[in-house]
Each structure stands twice: as structure tokens, then as C-alpha cells.
Amino acid sequence: MDAELRKVLTLDNLLDHFPWQQHPEIRPNQREALELIAKNGSMALELPTGSGKTVVGYTVLRTLADANMGPLFYVTLNKTLVDEVRKMHPDMIEVYGRNEYDCLYYQPEETLKADEIPCVSLLDCSHRVDQETGLTVGDAASPCPYYTARYRAKQSQIVVCTASFYLFTHLFAKNADQPAGLVIDEAHEMANIVRNSLSYEITDYHLKQAVKVLKAIGADEEAGQLQYFLTTMIDILNRKSWVIPTLLEEVELQILIDALKGIDGSKLQSRLAEAIREGLIDTRKERVMLKRLESITFDLHRYVRAFEFSLPGEGRNPLNFVTYAEGKRSRDNGGRVEYRLIIKAYYVAPLVKKLMPPLTVAYSATIGDAEIFGYETGIKLPFASLPGNFPSSNTLVLMPKDTPDLAAAKRIKAEPTKVLRRTARICMSLGEKDIRSLVVVISNKERESFLRICAEEGIEAISYLNGSTPKEAMARFKSGEGQVLVGTVANYGQGIDLPGEMAPVVFFLRPGYPNPKDPTTQFEVHRFGKGQCWQVWKWRAMIEALQVRGRNVRSSNDRGATIFISQGFRGFLHASLPLWLKESYRGDLTLEQAKGEILELLK
Incomplete structure (x- = not known):
């Protein structure tokens, strides 16, 4: 300091x-x-x-x-x-991301968010706010909400x-x-x-459309350079397996880098701006394509850097990785295959x-x-x-001794369904005493299985389905609807509050260790070795478990319990708890006995 x-x-x-x-x-x-x-x-x-x-x-x-x-x-x-x-x-003064602000340029014909429009290319936008003066470019124009927020933030x-x-x-x-x-x-x-934020996706469809637009405005040289990169990309991906996303090899990455480096991003941007000024591109009719083209031209230098960081450098391992995925488009679009390159940042420290x-x-x-x-x-x-202000006697961290290990390599086929049904019946028993629960699972498949079991058992479960969002399901539950709220850890593992004994019992099904077939997992193992990776994976699982545990005990007056179902938690759960919370841990009870402890806590 x-x-x-x-x-x-x-x-x-x-x-x-x-x-x-x-x-x-x-x-x-x-x-x-x-x-x-x-x-x-x-x-x-x-x-x-x-x-x-x-x-x-x-x-x-x-x-x-x-x-x-x-x-x-x-x-x-x-x-x-x-x-x-x-x-x-x-x-x-609050400021959000572009996706939270309306764009005024396309109103009233379209209601769009600022992240959906080709903002940089809208050279005639009268709503733009000068970041030095706070005034709009056009006289008497309504100020752009996003740029107004940015200006206010600067002041x-x-x-x-x-x-x-x-x-x-x-x-x-x-x-x-x-x-x-x-x-x-x-x-x-x-x-x-x-x-x-630093992950990018490149598709053959968008590249083809960009080539088409560039040819239409007379930018033949730039169109040819982009076409060369597109042809190179498709040639590489045609050699890959189409079953699961696959990491690209170092030699393939170098070929793509060489193809990209032939494209002058600044020149592309200048040609695009010139075409817009000359009226060769209609910014209203060509909004979607202009947005795609803008993304390609303005992100081009980032693509190059991202590809370069996907290769080992002098004295360092790769910092990013590149995977590809493909999927067949709908029949309405001819059932054509779409090629996608996905560049993901990894070592962002x-x-x-x-x-x-x-x-x-x-x-x-x-x-x-x-x-x-x-x-x-x-x-x-x-x-x-630092220690908490809450008495540890107000909370329970329960690791039942009679539940299975739900890790894919260890579980018996019928065990997940059986333990989900046991969990549902505990929820029902608690619900009969007006004690509501939050059930957190890892996958949507597990969520759907639990909801099906709840329906069979006559339990009123709330979740996001049939077009409803996790936020809407949460609001319904908070308003008093349902005995059980069900969601994945991605949606309900953190960032939600259920205070005041709104859901004093939380069930967390299993640790969310990575899928070995996922490209991120493959990259980590390749970069560090499996032994070192396990330390990081276990840390992430610990953080996830502690975040789930904190959903229902939000103040010194709240009382609540969390039951960790899978034996996969046992190896690290107690060690991961902060000192003040360790005395709340019980790992010697059956699931039924854990229910009894909860009833005693909440009576």
C-alpha cells in the first residue's frame, strides 16, 4: 500500500x-x-x-x-x-451490461436491446451520447439509455x-x-x-454471409481473404469426428492462425463504414447481417490473439483452447450441416x-x-x-451414511432413481409439517426425474418448465406456492436467497465434477495432468457445495439445514467447512435420522 x-x-x-x-x-x-x-x-x-x-x-x-x-x-x-x-x-450510480438497455434507433418498428444491434455501424444514430459532454449527437433526440448510463458512471x-x-x-x-x-x-x-466473456464462436453460415455482403459492396479483396479462412476452417473440420465436440490439434490451430493473419481487420472496418455512408448497406433492413459482419470485423484481432494463446508459447503452456461442434440445422433450412469453431479462454488470471x-x-x-x-x-x-455472526446451533450440515455414491463410475444403475425417491418422500414428510425444501441437482435430466417422482408421490414441486424461467419459478415459490423448489446448481446453486425459513431445508444431490468428454476437461488434463486437475476440480466442488449450503441461512435469526446426498461429498465436505461451521456437521446419521435432527432444529 x-x-x-x-x-x-x-x-x-x-x-x-x-x-x-x-x-x-x-x-x-x-x-x-x-x-x-x-x-x-x-x-x-x-x-x-x-x-x-x-x-x-x-x-x-x-x-x-x-x-x-x-x-x-x-x-x-x-x-x-x-x-x-x-x-x-x-x-x-448503477450501470449494467448492454443487454439490459433498450436501443432507440430501431424503435418503434423493433424493440431491441443494445447488445442485439450493430451499434458501431449506426453512423447516423442521433441518440448517441457524447461521453465528454453528455449531449446527444442529434438535436432534441432522446439519449441512448446505455451511453447515458456510461456517461453518468464517468461523472x-x-x-x-x-x-x-x-x-x-x-x-x-x-x-x-x-x-x-x-x-x-x-x-x-x-x-x-x-x-x-472472452469466448468466441465462428460459424460457416456467418462467414458465408459476410463474404456475400463484402462482395456486394465491392470489397472483393477482403471477401477473398475471408473466403480463404472459411475454406480452411471447413477443410479442417471435415476431418474431425462429428459425434462430440473435439479439441483442435496444434498444427490445425497454426493453419487457422496463418489464414486469419491474411485479413486486415482495420481495412475491413473502413470498407464497411464507407459502404454504410454511401448507402450501399441499409442499416435497418440488414440489421442482423450487419451485426454479424460487425462482430467479425471488430473481433478479428481478438480471434487471432485467442488462436495464438491456444498454442504453447515460450515458457508457457496454452492459455486458451479451441473446440469445434457441429449440428444439423432444421429441415426448413435444408438440413445443412453447420460448422462451428468455439474459442474458449481458460487461463485468465x-x-x-x-x-x-x-x-x-x-x-x-x-x-x-x-x-x-x-x-x-x-x-x-x-x-x-473471518468467522460468521450466526450461532452454529442454528444450522445443520448433514452427510447421511446410508446414501450411495452417485459418481458415474461408482453408482449402480438403479441407485439415482431410488435415492431421488427417498429424497422426495423426505420432502413430503417435511411438507406435511409446513417445512418447505429446495432440491438442487446437477443436470436437467436429474431435475426432470425428480419432478416426475414428485408427481408420482403427490408432492407439489415448483420448477422452470413449459417456457417458464428459473426466476419466475423462484418468484412463485417465494409467494408461497409449492412444497419443494427444484433446480440445477447452475440456476439455484448461488445468487438466490430463501431467508426467514422460506425453505429451511436444502438437498444437494451430488458434486458437479466435470464430464471427462467435455473439451474443457480434456484441455485441463492435457495441460496439467489428471493429478493436478483433481485439486482444482475438488476445490470447485467445495465452492459449489458451500454456495448451496448458504441459500437458506441468511441472517442470525434464520435456522436451516442442508443434506448432502451423495457419498461423493464425504471426502471433502467437512474439510471444506469454515471453522465456525464445523461443529454443525453430522456425518454419522442415516437419512431418516437426519430428518429427525431437522425436525428438532426447526420445532
């Missing part, structure tokens, strides 16, 4: 900026967190769910803001969490935003100001967010590190092994795991 930060971030100064009006008493772990920040500056903190992490982050940013240090960012997973933080602290002291917004505005935007302070909430997810200013506070309820956390996320800071 430099001298200026050390002068500002004293404990007394931090406590002076604690929001005492909202929170008349500071919790012990909040004070301890502020003491650590005053001592060390940047910190990675493991703070239990409901312990007031947001207030800690806000206090740090507010302290910096009042010292005229900025810009300052509070980064979290999604719009819902952004809104929660903004509601708690109204002096923050504010503290911005709360999604991680993807922060990533793109600070990694790819030109002349982005270096933040003076950054708070990262749910920091364990940072690597996945960056990986997903250096990028995350690049995004972190000198003062960064990262926290999560689930960090676990700080070394693996740092390797995965790039957030390598002084680490502390």
Missing part, C-alpha cells in the same frame, strides 16, 4: 465512513475486516453469507471518495445484485456495475481511467465471468490481475483454499477467513 492510500485508509477514517445511520452497530467481523484493510490495503476476504460484506466494501469506497480519489467501482455478478447494492447505498464517484461491464470497459476500451479502488463481490466467480488497481478488496462467502483461488482467479492478495 502506497503512502497516499495508507494515509487515507486508517482504521479511524474507515470507521468514520461506516454507514452508522443504516447500521447503528458494527458487527465483529465487519470491524475485523476493516482492521485488516487498514493494515494491508488490498485484501481477499472470506466472509460468511449475511455477515455484511457489502457494507465493508461500501465503507472502503466511500472513504476513498471523500478523499477525492477515483474512479471507484463496486463489481458484482448480475443486475439483480447490482440493484440490491444500489438500494442499500443510493449514493452509488460519479462510486459506480456499482456487473463484472462483465467492468471487464469490457477497462480491458478493451481505449483511454479507460485506472480506478483508484475496486471492490469485487462474489470473487470466486471472477474467472468464470472472464472466461465466458493475468487478465484479472491487469484489471485490479493498487487498492482491491475481493470477498466471497466461499474462497476455501486461497492458493487455488488465486491461481483460478488471478486475485492473489493477503487472505483472511
Whole structure:
């Protein structure tokens, strides 16, 4: 921590900026967190769910803001969490990703989001907001909601935003100001967010359409270069198996890189802009194709870099990997085969590190092994795991001794169905006493099986189906509908709150270890070896388990239990628990006895 930060971030100064009006008493772990920040500056903190992490982050940013240090960012997973933080602290300015803002250019003919339109190519858009003045390009035009939000963010002291917004505005935007302070909430997810944001898909269909458009505007040279890359891609993929997604070999990657490097992305962009100005492309009629073409031209340099990072470099292993997948299109489109290249980022730690200013506070309820956390996320800071404010007597972590191991290599064929039925009957028994449950599974196949069993057993189960979304199903359950809420860990494993004994019992079916046939798994094994991979896979499973456990105990008044069904949890569950939670663990009961313990807890 430099001298200026050390002068500002004293404990007394931090406590002076604690929001005492909202929170008349500071919790012990909040004070301890502020003491650590005053001592060390940047910190990675493991703070239990409901312990007031947001207030800690806000206090740090507010302290910096009042010292005229900025810009300052509070980064979290999604719009819902952004809104929660903004509601708690109204002096923050919220900004979301482009997918949350309407585009005014195509209205009233079409209602579209900003991420669905070829924004850069809309040269005549009067709604665009000058980021220096805040004024629209066109007189009396309604300002673009997205660019207005970006402008407001630039003018504010503290911005709360999604991680993807922060990533793109600070990694790819030109002349982005270096933040003076950054708070990262749910920091364990940072690597996945960056990986997903930096993954690209190239299809033969879109490349063919781009070639067609380029020829139509007279850009024959550029069209020929793109056609060469397309022909090269199809030639490589025609040699691959079409059964499952497959990793490309190093020699194939090098061939694709050589084909891409022949394309001048800047020249493509210039030809496209010139054609639009001359009216050769109708920005309204050709919206979809223009968006695709824009993606290709503007992402071209990223494709090249992504391909290059998929090969070993001097002194390093591959950082990305490239897979391909194919699928037959519908009969309406002639049943043609679609070729797809999918470029996925993997080792994103250096990028995350690049995004972190000198003062960064990262926290999560689930960090676990700080070394693996740092390797995965790039957030390598002084680490502390702080105790919860909740009495451990208010919660149970139950690992029944009479359930099977549901790992694919170990389970007997009928075991998953049998244990799902046992789980359903426990849910019914609890429901008869007005105790509702959340059941979290790994796959949609398991979810559908459990829902079918619930129907057979006469249990009112709520889930997302027939067009309803996970969010809508959650809202129905929160309103009091149903005995059981059912969903996959991807939808209900984190980011949802069921406080006040809304669902005091949570069942988690099995650990979500990776599919050995998945290209990501293949890449990890190839890059690290299976032994080292298992350490990371186990850490991810631990984080997932701890996140699921935290869905129903959100305050010191909540009481709740989590039952981990598969014996696959037994090898790591107790070790993964924070010290304050270990005494809540029971691994010596049958499933029926676990139900009895729950009834005793909740009576």
C-alpha cells in the first residue's frame, strides 16, 4: 500500500465512513475486516453469507471518495445484485451490461436491446451520447439509455456495475481511467465471468454471409481473404469426428492462425463504414447481417490473439483452447450441416490481475483454499477467513451414511432413481409439517426425474418448465406456492436467497465434477495432468457445495439445514467447512435420522 492510500485508509477514517445511520452497530467481523484493510490495503476476504460484506466494501469506497480519489467501482455478478447494492447505498450510480438497455434507433418498428444491434455501424444514430459532454449527437433526440448510463458512471464517484461491464470497459476500451479502488463481490466467480466473456464462436453460415455482403459492396479483396479462412476452417473440420465436440490439434490451430493473419481487420472496418455512408448497406433492413459482419470485423484481432494463446508459447503452456461442434440445422433450412469453431479462454488470471488497481478488496462467502483461488482467479492478495455472526446451533450440515455414491463410475444403475425417491418422500414428510425444501441437482435430466417422482408421490414441486424461467419459478415459490423448489446448481446453486425459513431445508444431490468428454476437461488434463486437475476440480466442488449450503441461512435469526446426498461429498465436505461451521456437521446419521435432527432444529 502506497503512502497516499495508507494515509487515507486508517482504521479511524474507515470507521468514520461506516454507514452508522443504516447500521447503528458494527458487527465483529465487519470491524475485523476493516482492521485488516487498514493494515494491508488490498485484501481477499472470506466472509460468511449475511455477515455484511457489502457494507465493508461500501465503507472502503466511500472513504476513498471523500478523499477525492477515483474512479471507484463496486463489481458484482448480475443486475439483480447490482440493484440490491444500489438500494442499500443510493449514493452509488448503477450501470449494467448492454443487454439490459433498450436501443432507440430501431424503435418503434423493433424493440431491441443494445447488445442485439450493430451499434458501431449506426453512423447516423442521433441518440448517441457524447461521453465528454453528455449531449446527444442529434438535436432534441432522446439519449441512448446505455451511453447515458456510461456517461453518468464517468461523472460519479462510486459506480456499482456487473463484472462483465467492468471487464469490457477497462480491458478493451481505449483511454479507460485506472480506478483508484475496486471492490469485487462474489470473487470466486471472477474467472468464470472472464472466461465466458472472452469466448468466441465462428460459424460457416456467418462467414458465408459476410463474404456475400463484402462482395456486394465491392470489397472483393477482403471477401477473398475471408473466403480463404472459411475454406480452411471447413477443410479442417471435415476431418474431425462429428459425434462430440473435439479439441483442435496444434498444427490445425497454426493453419487457422496463418489464414486469419491474411485479413486486415482495420481495412475491413473502413470498407464497411464507407459502404454504410454511401448507402450501399441499409442499416435497418440488414440489421442482423450487419451485426454479424460487425462482430467479425471488430473481433478479428481478438480471434487471432485467442488462436495464438491456444498454442504453447515460450515458457508457457496454452492459455486458451479451441473446440469445434457441429449440428444439423432444421429441415426448413435444408438440413445443412453447420460448422462451428468455439474459442474458449481458460487461463485468465493475468487478465484479472491487469484489471485490479493498487487498492482491491475481493470477498466471497466461499474462497476455501486461497492458493487455488488465486491461481483460478488471478486475485492473489493477503487472505483472511473471518468467522460468521450466526450461532452454529442454528444450522445443520448433514452427510447421511446410508446414501450411495452417485459418481458415474461408482453408482449402480438403479441407485439415482431410488435415492431421488427417498429424497422426495423426505420432502413430503417435511411438507406435511409446513417445512418447505429446495432440491438442487446437477443436470436437467436429474431435475426432470425428480419432478416426475414428485408427481408420482403427490408432492407439489415448483420448477422452470413449459417456457417458464428459473426466476419466475423462484418468484412463485417465494409467494408461497409449492412444497419443494427444484433446480440445477447452475440456476439455484448461488445468487438466490430463501431467508426467514422460506425453505429451511436444502438437498444437494451430488458434486458437479466435470464430464471427462467435455473439451474443457480434456484441455485441463492435457495441460496439467489428471493429478493436478483433481485439486482444482475438488476445490470447485467445495465452492459449489458451500454456495448451496448458504441459500437458506441468511441472517442470525434464520435456522436451516442442508443434506448432502451423495457419498461423493464425504471426502471433502467437512474439510471444506469454515471453522465456525464445523461443529454443525453430522456425518454419522442415516437419512431418516437426519430428518429427525431437522425436525428438532426447526420445532
